[in-house]
Amino acid sequence: MTTMATPTQSAPDASAPVYNPKSESAGAKRAKSLAFHVVALLLTAVVLYPGLWMIASSFKPNSEIGGANTSLWSSNFSFDNFVTAMDGIGGVSTVQFFTNSLVLALGAVVGTILSASVSAYAFARIKFPGRGIFFGMMIATLLLPFHVVIIPQYIIFQQLGLVDTYIPLLIGKFLAADAFFVFLMVQFMRNLPAELDEAARIDGAGHVRIFTSIMLPLMKPALISTSIFSFIWSWNDFLGPLLYLNTPEKYPLPLALRLFVDQTQSSDYGAMIAMSVLALLPVLIFFLIFQRYIVEGVSTQGLKG
16 A cells, blocks of 8 residues: 655744734724714714804803904903893893793603603504505604694684683694694504503403503603603794784793894893803703603513514
């Protein structure tokens, strides 16, 4: 028998550099992470700069707001703008403006929660003829711009003698006119197990008992999210009060801010900016208290059964 010679394998050179793909991958990941954080910080600075400018300008005199002075901070640091803002304007105190905004915002929250939750329960849990058609028609209202219905709505409220009252601004909240919130709660209820309703019916519970004792406690994340957005949207609403309110004593903060700017006389931009900073505080506090429920509500949207 003949034997075949096998080629001899040389031993690896210990002095040669060893290629480690893991170390290269880790280095590339660190570089990408560093670049991402740098870009994120730059974008954050751009987004936050207007807010920082507004806060800094609230401590500036009117002569340094705008014009050739482009510095962010002023050497003439003063609280005079806040003092002027708190004094009010047009014979109406700033406390009154805050109270009016609070009444509108809290009324919008209560009305939206009550009407949207009941309507959502009907669409999500009750089977009735034409449910899909009515739900589709409600969703279609989201595509209808608010400006299209401004004139018809104003004519109706004017003929009813409701102009210069808060009723035109709040009645839609109690009639489930905000289809977005109804849709939000419908999607949340559809993710809840149907066995809960069946077990409650076996125990003799009706729709009212199921809604109040089972659905509402489980819908807390959706209710809190609805409250936050409804509060913020109503607090910042300018067009609605501008259309329906004529008496300065009934103005909310967005309209009160406009009173500080007069094109025919001198405008107090410093006081207007100072009041803007004060107007942001309730919204910021409201959001910080309940923001964790927004995350909870979003995270539970993917759960099924």
